[in-house]
Every structure is written in structure tokens, then in C-alpha cells.
Amino acid sequence: MEKAKQRMLSKLREECQAMVRGVYPDREKVLVFGEGNLDARIMLIGEAPGEQETLQKRPFVGKAGKNLDAFVEALGITREELYITNVVKFRPFKIHPRTGTLSNRPPDKEEIGLFYSSLVREVEIVDPAVVVTLGNTALKALLDDRKAAIGALHGRPLTLPGEKARTLFPLYHPASIIYNPKLVEVYQEDLQKLKALMENSEV
């Protein structure tokens, strides 16, 4: 199974790379693809890579990745048991007009739209039972609903639209905990709910 999935994912990545080259012919975009266990029961979907992720070409290896490790620990699993990816596969950044330094920004509608169909395909190929969205961008993209809001939907299972019935479990983005410590408790409660879901159901 893993080999067939690996082949399909490699092809998808090549197509994605070609699509991005076509859209940005004059710009070198570093793409950071998903990684992890191709037979994972849980697939995590973040927003987009940041600086560290782009340098290492791996998702969630920077600051937000540290919180993710705590996530994994709370679930009583290892990172090797998960598949982790992002909605947008390159780093959206802005340039400071005076200093010229780059900083992260949320991906815009066009950037999300560019990667939408390959994200849907990535979910189908990995075929997890539960898709965990991290933050608003991934939640809105996966529900294909711009009005969906993490504040209202976090911590309870929903049905992921698509050909095959899957559970969508929205969580706050790990980075939002860095900026808003009040969310730590909520995030931990949500993780326990996800843990119970994984333990008590067939998923």
C-alpha cells in the first residue's frame, strides 16, 4: 500500500511543482510538501510553511513545530504515526519596506485556491480516517466554506465533504497558542476530545 501511495504522491508533487512554475514563471518558489506515515489514521493540515520549514523543506519544524510535538505527546502517539502537511505549499511572506526583511503572512485567497485540488487529492491518497485542521485557514479550505470559524467549530468532530466519509476535527493552530496563552487550556481539552475519539471509535 505504502509503495502505491508513494508513487501517487510523487506524481502529485511533480504536477504541483509544474503548476507553481506556470503561475510564477519569474519567481523561484520553494515548495514544502507533506511528510509522515502514509498509512496514518490521522492527517494534520496546517496553513503554510514558514522560514524554518522552507529552509529545511519539511513542514512544522520551526516554532509551531515545537508545539506540535507537545500535541503528539498529549495524544500518546509519536510523530512517526502521523502524516503532516499544509494547505499552501510555499511560504507566503511580506517584505518590510525599510529593512527589506521578510516576515510571514497568512496565505491569500488566490494562493489557497492554487493548492486546493492537490490538497484534496493528497487527502484521498493518504486516506486517513481523521483529518485534523490546525487553525482557520485549513478549516475554511477543507470545508470549502469561507465563513467557517475555528472559534465556533474547534474541538468537535465534523464530516469532511468528499467522496469518502471522513472525520474532520478542527483544532486551533499551534502558533495561536504562542500568541494567545489563554488558548492553552482550550487546546488541551480539544486534544483530549480528539484522543477519546481515536480510542473509542472505529476510525
Ligand code: URA
Ligand atoms: N505553520 C504552519 O501552518 N505550517 C508549518 O509548516 C509551519 C508553521
